[in-house]
Amino acid sequence: MKYAGQTYTLNYDPLDQQINFDGIFRLAGDDEVANVFAYLTTIHDAVQGTLRLSFRRLRYINAEGMRTLSLFVAFARGRNSLQLLKVVASGVLAWSVKLLPNLSNLWERVEFSVYDHNFYESQQLIEDTAFIPLLRNQTRVLWPHERALMQHHGLKRGMRVADICCGCGDVPLLIARELKPSFVVGVDHSEAAVSYARTLQAEFGVHNSEFQRGDATALMLDDHSFDFVSCRLSLQIFSRPEQILRELMRITRPGGRIYVTGEDYDLIVAHPEEAAIRHTYERTAALAAELGIDLRNGRKLYGMLNDARLEAIRVDQLVVDTSNTPREDFAAMVEQWRNFATFSVGSSLKLNDQERDQLLAGYAAHLRTIERPNGYTTWTTMVCSGQKPLAHRAE
């Protein structure tokens, strides 16, 4: 059941018992207030237990909009039939964090929460400025190979491209510069990463790109508006990647392609010192799992896209190794991995000195292998893409 104003929609999802507010809810006039109020109360009377009001995709509200919500809370309090009225804000939207908590003061059964506050376990680590050098080093190693793979997976000149969870923005900018799409938007939840991306954009002199801070599970991007939507090395950090995939599907035009990549630490191969290196990455994967990061996520991507009913799914392995990548670049990336695993993750999980030393020793073995002229090692990323069915046009 849906109610549409000029600049907003209210859409009830019975599966979640949730009303999704979308757009700009700046109400004007008593008639509009009355119509919205009538819609909310109709939904209210059809719900038992908990009703959720989600404002994660509502860009703006005004005083009349807030007053209407307060009237609805008063109505619910008077009816006294709901057990809980959950009000869900977005940490990206200043208004929602500032104004919505006031509703909790109107009725003790109103529960206010910010959806993307600690919404994945490793958020503090991943969104820290210190994570950016790791991303940059990975791009230096991956891009020379991934450039062609993206084209193989359907990225063409003139397309509208969205890169969701774009990190520090270097990949969308490289896409803009080298693959000539008509427009690229990069979205990331990290303030530090988006700020870095904008600085990099100025340095690259790229004009057909834009960066947004946003929540990947509630994107401020229109339905069916992109030809090629990528989400690289990011589904692995979320405990419910299907929520992101749903948003990728929503913003992709029917017939457009969704491109995802993921790591698989079991596919890291090295020689010599293979036992020590293998043990190190198994241990790292185990530690990451404690923070909700799945470093064996690559093998699951095909199934995720298949479950999402994408068509014409393609899978490739992007293998970077010491024969196709400069050894110093490979080593710089592994040094960043070492620092992240040992110090950032290690501190977060309160590793003791012995555990930390073991990890450092393992990464040192890997670095020795990379530096040896005869040493060989690989890092494999699974690349998977699928086409959004044309039937989605009917939605």
Add this chain to the structure above:
Amino acid sequence: MEIGVFAHVDPASAFSFAIALPTLDLQRQWGRCNLLANYVAEYVAYQFPQREWAENLISTVTNEFLEAIALLAPAQSELFIRCFQLPETLELELEHRVEAELVDLYMAFLAELADSLQEAHYFALLTATERPAVAFNQFGLAMLVHDFSARIAARLDPQTKRICVRVSLPTREITG
């Protein structure tokens, strides 16, 4: 007559801009308050690293301010919007004429906002089942003070009934 404190602005050193427009434009097409607020927000927020947060907050504040003033100013009058950035605050200023019968009421309300807005009064405005009998956006202005830590100052010229209202928004609010 002056309410609150007007921070000194050195136009030579501060980032600033000004817009003049007919009140009637906003009154005929209420959606223009939204458009103008979004324009001001985008223009100002560009310089903040936390751009989305800043834009969202500045637009929300500016829209409430505009919606309040647009109802008070006579249709045939002109609105002047000015914006200055000071080290600790962003100053939004609206200068306009007020319908003669609303002057005292409006100034009294601004004085309350500038002095100390009572929590009970804020929630009374939020939960009011009817709009205030005197048509100006009291709750919107109260929101600025209560929820965005804005400070209000106002200056009235009793001869011309022109009023200049300034909203000082702390930079720490804009940077999240």
